[in-house]
Amino acid sequence: MLKIWGRSNSSNVQKVLWVCADLGIDFDRLDVGGKFGGNDQPGYRAMNPNGLVPTIQDGDLIVWESNTICRYLCNTRRGGAALYPTEPGLRSQVERWMDWQISKLNTPLAALMWGYYRTPEDKRDKAALEKFRENAIGLWRILETLLESQPYLAGDAFTLADIVTGIWLHRWYLYPIERASRHAETEGMVCASGNASRLRGAHRRPDQLNAAETASAHANVTLRGD
Numbered sequence: 001m002l003k004i005w006g007r008s009n010s011s012n013v014q015k016v017l018w019v020c021a022d023l024g025i026d027f028d029r030l031d032v033g034g035k036f037g038g039n040d041q042p043g044y045r046a047m048n049p050n051g052l053v054p055t056i057q058d059g060d061l062i063v064w065e066s067n068t069i070c071r072y073l074c075n076t077r078r079g080g081a082a083l084y085p086t087e088p089g090l091r092s093q094v095e096r097w098m099d100w101q102i103s104k105l106n107t108p109l110a111a112l113m114w115g116y117y118r119t120p121e122d123k124r125d126k127a128a129l130e131k132f133r134e135n136a137i138g139l140w141r142i143l144e145t146l147l148e149s150q151p152y153l154a155g156d157a158f159t160l161a162d163i164v165t166g167i168w169l170h171r172w173y174l175y176p177i178e179r180a181s182r183h184a185e186t187e188g189m190v191c192a193s194g195n196a197s198r199l200r201g202a203h204r205r206p207d208q209l210n211a212a213e214t215a216s217a218h219a220n221v222t223l224r225g226d
């Protein structure tokens with residue numbers, strides 16, 4: 001059986017759990033990282049030298065890096081091509097948003113999380129947090145603009161692109177910040193558009209989750225542990 005190391009309140013673990021839920025993959029998950037620790041142990045480091053979660057084991061194979069794990073699961077499990085199309089052109093549309101999530105979106109969204117949930121109020125760098133907030137709004141606006149003309153990030157169907165950005169969109173709506181830009185048009189795009197809420201809503205699919213992990217993508221999506 002597939003083994004997953006990683007606490008379920010980690011954004012990167014949640015991507016993997018979401019894929020498992022959608023594809024009906026059974027797994028054993030071990031709480032590692034955050035308050036559970038274990039990721040600094042030599043045994044864990046031997047699997048994943050970064051000491052980060054998630055890591056998976058499938059047979060003899062160890063895989064780390066959450067987006068890579070998501071692609072691997074889609075490549076090896078029945079039904080995976082729906083989330084990760086095999087046609088090269090369509091696949092590129094999924095992969096570009098997965099790369100974009102890691103290279104662009106992750107930076108301000110993670111910084112806001114650390115700034116608000118890992119930093120005491122009197123130690124927060126308010127100017128930096130404001131910059132990250134504005135940066136994030138600009139990035140969401142890119143998605144909003146795309147979603148004006150198509151239902152999902154890679155086109156007509158829900159894919160890994162929506163999953164890896166969706167976990168951050170969910171958090172974005174939990175942050176104690178003003179999500180609207182100072183500009184009415186950005187406010188309209190980021191906050192009022194049904195597209196944002198559709199993508200956000202995609203995260204809330206408890207019917208798709210197995211009983212053991214319902215909490216991971218639903219009630220147990222907490223910011224503090226990330």
Ligand SMILES: N[C@@H](CCC(=O)N[C@@H](CS)C(=O)NCC(=O)O)C(=O)O
Pocket residue numbers: 010011012013032033034039051052053054064065066067226
């Ligand atoms: N690029 C890596 C990042 C992994 C990562 O940063 N994981 C965080 C949790 S979201 C982590 O392991 N933090 C240390 C901990 O939980 O103890 C991936 O996508 O898998």
